[in-house]
Amino acid sequence: MTSSPLSPWWGGVFSGLLFALHGALFLALKTGEPLASRALGAGRRLAPLTVLAGAVYALMGYLVVPVLHRLGPDPGSIPILAALSLLGVWALARQERPGWAFAANGLTIVLSTLTIFVLLYPRVMVSSLNPARSLTITNAASNPYSLKVMSIVAVVLVPLVLAYQAWTYWMFRRRVRPDELHY
Incomplete structure (x- = not known):
């Protein structure tokens, strides 16, 4: 396993650009002119940078994580779909279709996250000091009592969180216009 200090750095660059692009596209959807066109312009400028950072991060991931030993050169359909959807974002932003x-x-975002989980399996976090000391799913598992308590908490709180999300979506469903902003 080759250790590279640049791989986590590129992961941060890729994640930052991916979420900045997401924010720009969200602003293009939820604001009125002239802010919507400025946000879409920012999205059009961020999209190629995000594609480039994603390609570099994927290449560095192949160099750092010994996935070739387990999967071979074909990583599977999830990473390929993530790359295609990112290229689709770039094309759709250029066509000025912010919703799509x-x-x-x-x-x-979902497929990139799944890709990382699939490629690292069964590890959760790779040790940079000694690969044998990596945190695995087995090492990270909680005891049965903790899982039981957290299941009860989740059953009670997840519906409340979903109800709050539905309420906030309903309250902020319209576009924001500049004449509505008051400071």
């Missing part, structure tokens, strides 16, 4: 670009970027 936002949806495709959300799909890219």
Whole structure:
């Protein structure tokens, strides 16, 4: 296993650009002119940088994580779909279709996260000092009592969180216009 200090750095660059792009596309959807066109312009400028950072991060991931020993050169369909959806974001932003670009970027976020989990399995976190000391799913598992308590907490609180999310979505469903802003 080759250790590279640049891989985590590129992961941060890629994540930052991916979420900045997501924010720009969200602003393009939820604001009125002239802010919407400025946000879409920012999204059009961020999209190629995000694609480039994603390609570099994927290449560095292949160099750092010994995934080739386990999967071979084909990582599977999830990483390929993540790359295609990111390219779709770029194309849709260039076509000035912020709604579809936002949806495709959300799909890219989900698929990129799944890709990292699939490629690292069974590890959760790779040790940079000694690969044998990596944190695995087995090492990170909680005891049965903790899982039981957290299941009860989740059953009680997740519906409340979902209800709050639905309420906030309903309250902020309209576009924001500059004449409505008061400071």
